[in-house]
Amino acid sequence: MMNGRLQVPPSVKKGEPFEVRVLMQHPMETGFRRDMNGKAIPTNIVNQVRVTLAGSELFSAELGTGLSANPYLAFYAMADASGELVVEWSDDRGEKGRMAAQVTVA
């Protein structure tokens, strides 16, 4: 399981947008670099990110090689009821990451 950080506000207002911040630890290898022996380092990027809130999908994204290592994503979401916000991602090697945070509608 890959390492990451997820931040949601401690409590949110019903129907009002709140900021979600995501930080993933990942080398985001472009496939263009070579190692010390001149051998090409294979592409390895986070290619899929999926965000769900209380089981329903907020969005999913395909990331590209243009992102730097340890990608940082921030976006806004709205909630009508409390639920768990889950961020899942996977990379070219098939490794997966998952983070969850409780969104509380006050």
Next chain:
Amino acid sequence: MIAVLFFAASAMAGVEFQSADVRALQADDFANPGMLWVTKGERAWREPVATGAACQSCHGEASKSMKGVAAAYPKFDATIGRVVNLDERIEACRRVNQKAPALPAESEERLVLSAFVAHQSRGLPIQVSIDGLAKATFDRGAALYFTRAGQLNLACTHCHDRAWGKTLLNETISQGQPEGWPAYRLEWQSLASLQRRLRACFYGVRAEQPPFGDPDLVALELYLAHRAKGLPMSVPGVRR
């Protein structure tokens, strides 16, 4: 020594020489990429290892037991018999008390623990001892700091005492203060130890790089820590 006292009086944190966006990134506890390593270190601190107990089972809550510890390193360690930096001290504890296999220098498993422990001293002033058994190492570090090296024939002092604040290529030369290390360096896209940064400086003046863990690097670290006396720690720093 007069020069040392003069510059110690006006010590400026390394992040002060960075651009506004890098300063903002370091100040943001969530977005600071170094916090990824600190989070991982916290997990490593709490979890028992295959060969022994967790760090926490002896040392307790790190926010209490490790507060201010990093600010006193490098330090003479009686059981190891020489001056060691925080990373080497943790590694010795892992090997002796956890019976864990040795980890290579600069490996992520080592970086995350030293970053997590150093993070507990954030905001506390650097205060190292250079007396007694640490004196010889300190003198060695001070001598190295003022010794010219490499094809460019420069000593640390030529840039970091005499020319800080000036521009080198598109970088502002810093005072070479160690308060933010281990820091996340954007160029390396990773957290890195102070030794890695020092080795990069040796490379920069085209000198032979001492290997990781070399006594000369530890001596330099001790000299830098003494030079930065009173400067608040800010691990994990962010540098370009």
